[in-house]
Amino acid sequence: MLARIIIGLAITALCFAVAGRRFYWLSRLIRSGKPAPERRPSLARATEAEVVEVAGQRKLLRWTIPGVAHFFTMWGFTILLATIVEAYGALFSRDFHIPLIGTDNWLAFLEDFFATAVLLALVVFSIIRLVNAPARKERQSRFYGSHTGAAWLTLLLIGLVIVTLLLYRGAQIDTGHFPFMRSGWVGYAPAQASRGFAALASPWAFASKVVAGWLAPLGVGVNSVLEAVFVLANIAVIAGFLVFVSYSKHLHIFMAPVNVAFSRRPRALGGLDKTPDMDMEHVTEDTVFGAGKIEDFTWKQLLDLATCTECGRCQSVCPAWTTGKPLSPKLLVMGLRDTMFASADRLLTGAEGEVATLVPTTIDPDVLWSCTTCGSCVEQCPVDIEHVDAIIDMRRYEVLMESRFPSEAALLLRNMENQGDPWGLGAAKRTEWLAALDFEVPVVEGEIPDDLEYLYWVGCAGALDERGRAQVVSTARMLHRAGVAFGILGPRESCTGDPARRMGNEYLFQEMAKANIETLTAAKVRKVVASCPHCFNTIKNEYPALGGEFEVIHHAELLGHLVATGRLTPGVSFTGTVTYHDPCYLGRHNRVFDEPRSILSAVPGATTVEMRRHRERGFCCGAGGARMWMEESIGKRVNLERTEEALSTGADVISTACPFCMIMLDDAVKASGRGDDVAVLDVSQVVERSLEARSAGSVS
Ligand code: SF4
Ligand code: SF4
Structure with a gap:
């Protein structure tokens, strides 16, 4: 014994x-990581996280x-x-x-x-x-x-x-x-x-x-x-x-409950986590924007790295990886984790010295710039790792500290900076789409009149791109038909700054965001209806950190409400099979899944069919993360992959609720040779087609 x-x-x-x-x-x-003062969960939230994610x-x-x-x-x-x-x-x-x-x-x-x-x-x-x-x-x-x-x-x-x-x-x-x-x-x-x-x-x-x-x-x-x-x-x-x-990687047995307790609830999607202080008066020679070395990450981000179980769920849903790009969110996390361990002596002693930057030493530039910020990885990760924020932090460093980014994106940033939109078409063209309407839409010049319930945030694609214009024309017509009073900012609207932020140019984003917030605040805007999920997400989730608090709704939510309350009743002119593509920034990032589907279900002649990957598992169109303005020369095009899935349902209409998704999917439908028999339409366009024959002034 x-x-x-x-x-x-x-x-x-x-x-x-x-x-x-x-x-x-x-x-x-x-x-040893940087402070993360915002990561102090309340006991109630931490308990909820443990019960739901760990126990459940x-x-x-x-x-x-x-x-x-x-x-x-x-x-x-x-x-x-x-x-x-x-x-x-x-x-x-x-x-x-x-x-x-x-x-x-x-x-x-x-x-x-x-x-x-x-x-x-x-x-x-x-x-x-x-x-x-x-x-x-x-x-x-x-x-x-x-x-x-x-x-x-x-x-x-x-x-x-x-x-x-x-x-x-x-x-x-x-x-x-x-x-x-x-x-x-x-x-x-x-x-x-x-x-x-x-x-x-x-x-x-x-x-x-x-x-x-x-x-x-x-x-x-x-x-x-x-x-x-x-x-x-x-x-x-x-x-x-x-x-x-x-x-070993089985460290997650102990790390996962801790990581989950400090995770962003209910999920690390929607707005980005950090809004760095970009005030140049506060900048010193020691200021570092973004993450260029492993020590630039917060302790929560280092905890993320130590928690990965290598299960590969993120990898299997990543649109970049599944279309042959070098980016795998799992391998990215593993690479950073290996660097963290290899840098342990430096991190623990705080030793100074020449240190190679994460990009390209640990993370290849093609890996960093392949991300569409679709959020699928974050959605699936069982231990709540926040890949998107880490990727954007590294992009911030690359853009703001090293001036390194894909050359074609330089034009995007220049256009946004000089003309206020990614295409560089300028403010004067922002009201041209109104010509397709047979009713007046007030352009708000001072304060928004009391009789206008909503400020319609048209967005750059909606105002300036031909296919985007077709979408906003239909949306405006349906709102008008339902008796919703709305106005637009017209030339006073500019890009929300979303592409610059996802590119890593936080400085430009904040400049544009502050200008928009000032305009909206001066106009005494209370309620905003946005046509673009990226604008919707940015104004709703990211402007508050810069002082802009507005009630924001997406047009699919508003139209869904109008249909549900009987203010807008679809007609019988439309017949066809429709499959709905979830825009990442409307669906996964902001949980608007049901409203667009309820609109389509209310159209009597529409037979709806789901793609294999839908709702939380919806597959990106390839445009997010400013990828819309970058070359896609590696692997298969993401929009082709998604469109093939949509076409395999047998649908004759691919419907969505995002101008960028519309452009990407429409391009892919045409590239597939199906442009004559398959249409890509916003949900508002489906409703409009159900109501009447297209008017002579229609844009689409
Ligand atoms: S956000 Fe999307 S594209 Fe980026 S790593 Fe995650 S799954 Fe891949
Ligand atoms: S899903 Fe999460 S835990 Fe699994 S490999 Fe990806 S990052 Fe690691």
Whole structure:
């Protein structure tokens, strides 16, 4: 007995010392990041995050089979903490049981049920890994680039934890030292030993009893040895697993609950996290904009890096990766994490010196500039890693500190700066689309009149691009038909600054945003209806940080409301099959999924059909993140990939609610040779077509 106590405690002390040292080192490394004062969650929000994301496994369960397997593994390890207490107790007394509850049948059942469930989950994980092995599927595998050897070792160690557990419990039964015996059990008796103890063990410990049956022929003497050996083996595997976890991607077992507690709730989408102080009066020679070195990230961003499980869910949904670009959000996080570990000495000592910038040393420029900021990675990541903010931080550094960015984007920035729109067409053209209307739309010059309920934010594409104009014309007509009173800013409207911000030019964004906020505030605007999801997102979620608080609604929301309340009733002139494409900044970033669909469902002649990737899983059109104005020379074009999916539904109308999506999808439909039989229409255009024949002045 003394030997088993000494061996068990020695193994434990050694492993806890090694793992404890590693965790202390990790905590110092993460705390070396820049402050993140906004990341102080309230207890209520942190509790909600733990309940929903960790206990409820919300995101993991979206992928049913691996989600259920992970659910049982996570809860298995939680429940089986009781068996660890029992194992350590058995070191000191063979008849140990947890006080008060340690002999109850429900505990016996829970322990055996979860031990069995974890074993089954391991089988499921193994099959998933074999089916999706990178060697078989290459880039299509979500495990491509992950440390697959470590993943298999993890499965093996978890399996050993369960196997040694069941073996020591089986041997305990065969020696009469099992905590869960039937009522009336009075303890070990030599007479009973000769008949066997298995029949006296609780039937609720069903798995342990099966193992006891296998070991029983070995006799009480051998089982006594096995009992001691497997208790020690169980303790050794658990303690060794702790060390392994602290050095591997399985760190997420401990990091994920912490990361989730400090995550942006309900999700890290919509507006960007940080609004840096761009006031040039506050700039010193030490000021750094964005993230150029690993030490420029906040501690929360470093925590993100340490939390990645390499599951590859983000990679499998990334429009850049799935169309052959070099950007994988998983590999980006892993690359930054490796850099963080490699830079640990510098981070911990604060040593100065020449340090290579993240781009191009760790992150290739083609990786950085391939991102459309669609948010699919953030949406799917089960441990709430915030890829988009990290990418924009690195773009900020590249643009503002190094003046490095794709050359074709220079024209975009110049046009925005000089003309107030990405195309450089100028303010005077912003009212040309009004000529297609047969009613007056007031152009607000001073303060917005009280009888105008909404300021219609037309957006650059809506005002200046031919296909965008067709959309805003239809929207204006439908609003007018429903009796909504609205005006526009006309030449006083300028780009919200979204493309500059997603490009990393935070300075230009803030200049444009402040000017727009000043205009809207001076005009005493209360309610804004925006046609472009990017404008909608920026005014709604990003202007408040710069002092602009407005009530903002997207035109699909407003039209949906008008249809639902009977103020706008679609007609019968339209017939066709319609599939709806979710714009990333309307759907995933702002959760407007139902309203556009409710509009289409209200059109009597429209048969709606969903694409495979829709709603939260909607696939980007390729225009976001200022990609609209950059060359796409690597891999397949994202808009082609999306349009092929839309065409495969058999729809004759691809509907959406974003001018950029319309342009990208329309280009791809034409490139596919289907321009004559498939139309790309905004939801407002579908409603308008249902109501009447197109008027002579129509733009589309
Ligand atoms: S935001 Fe979209 S494009 Fe960018 S890394 Fe994430 S999934 Fe890929
Ligand atoms: S970033 Fe998130 S989704 Fe992507 S591999 Fe890591 S844990 Fe999985």
